[in-house]
Amino acid sequence: MSARVTVVGGGVIALLTAVECVLEGHKVTVVDQGPIPHSRATSFDQHRILRALHPADPGTTAAALRAHRRWVELEELFLTRFYEQVGALTVLPPAAAADGAAMLGNAGAARGS
Numbered sequence: 001m002s003a004r005v006t007v008v009g010g011g012v013i014a015l016l017t018a019v020e021c022v023l024e025g026h027k028v029t030v031v032d033q034g035p036i037p038h039s040r041a042t043s044f045d046q047h048r049i050l051r052a053l054h055p056a057d058p059g060t061t062a063a064a065l066r067a068h069r070r071w072v073e074l075e076e077l078f079l080t081r082f083y084e085q086v087g088a089l090t091v092l093p094p095a096a097a098a099d100g101a102a103m104l105g106n107a108g109a110a111r112g113s
C-alpha cells in the first residue's frame with residue numbers, strides 16, 4: 001500500500017530515507033529549514049571517510065563494505081557521481097595489517113576497496 005511520507009530535514013540520512021521510501025512506492029515530501037543542501041547540515045560538505053576495516057569487529061567491517069557497495073549502487077541509480085574515492089592511508093603493525101587484510105577478504109572486499 002502506498003503511503004504519504006513527510007521527511008523532516010534534508011541531510012544525507014533524510015534524503016536516503018526518502019529514496020528508500022520512493023523505491024518502495026510511497027509519495028514523499030522532504031522539508032528542511034532552508035535550501036537543500038543546507039549549509040548548517042553536518043552532511044553539507046563533501047569530505048567524509050568511509051572506513052571499511054574495523055579491527056576485531058567483523059560485523060562492523062562487513063556492514064561498512066555493504067555501505068560502500070550501496071553508495072556505488074545509488075550512483076548507478078541516479079546516473080551521477082557523488083562518492084569520490086580518493087583513498088586513505090591506514091598504518092598498522094605488520095601482524096595487525098595481515099589480520100586486517102584477512103578480515104576484509106573474508107568480508108568480501110575486493111583488493112583496493
Ligand SMILES: Cc1cc2nc3c(=O)[nH]c(=O)nc-3n(C[C@H](O)[C@H](O)[C@H](O)COP(=O)(O)OP(=O)(O)OC[C@H]3O[C@@H](n4cnc5c(N)ncnc54)[C@H](O)[C@@H]3O)c2cc1C
Binds near residue numbers: 043049
Ligand atoms: C566535522 C565532521 C566530520 C565528519 N566526518 C565524518 C566521516 O568522516 N565519516 C562519517 O561517516 N561521518 C562523519 N561525520 C558525521 C556525519 O557527517 C553525520 O553523521 C551525518 O552528516 C548526519 O547526517 P544527518 O542527515 O543525520 O544530519 P544533517 O546532515 O546534519 O542534516 C540535518 C538536516 O536537518 C535540517 N534541520 C535541522 N533542524 C530542522 C528543523 N527544525 N526543521 C527542518 N529542518 C531542520 C538541517 O537544515 C539539515 O539539512 C562528520 C561530522 C562532522 C560534523
